[in-house]
Amino acid sequence: MGLRVWGLRFDRYMKYRRIFENGYSYFLTLVTHERKPLLIEHINLLRYAVKLSKEKYDYILDAIVILPDHIHMIITPEIATDYPKVITHIKRSFVYGVNEKLEEDSKSQLSNSKYKRKHSGIWQERYYEHTIRDGTRF
Secondary structure (H helix, E strand, O other): OOEEEOOEEEOOOOOOOOOOOOOOEEEEEEEEHHHOOOOOOOHHHHHHHHHHHHHHOOEEEEEEEEOOOEEEEEEEEOOHHHHHHHHHHHHHHHHHHOOHHHHHHHHHOOOHHHHHOOOOOOEOOOOEEEEEOOOOOO
16 A cells, blocks of 8 residues: 555655756755654754755755745756755755754654664655656746
8 A cells, every 4th residue: 555646656665766867957845754844943054954055066956945844946956866965965964953952852753763773853764856857847
């Protein structure tokens, strides 16, 4: 039994193939763990995390929408294989910047397996990605 989104079925352990082609843009969605509404409250930290990722990786931030519990963004990386690194960098920079109390509270609510894997308790492990292959889809 899998999750259904927009009529598509997603199995929990399905093998998802990402497309890495230079020149494409990527629609990305990053969601907080258990959809905790943290992002607006920590908007300056999130801006700083994005700024740090822009300094480290060469990409165009075409659009971004920040909601309390998730982010939608469209990026066009110079090197296609960099977009997962951009996401990781944003997530990690955000986690490293949160205050200790928020981090402790988030980690205290994790399952044992996620805690052992050093999950931050701030972000969901995965993210949604859609490759934008042409201007009409952009």
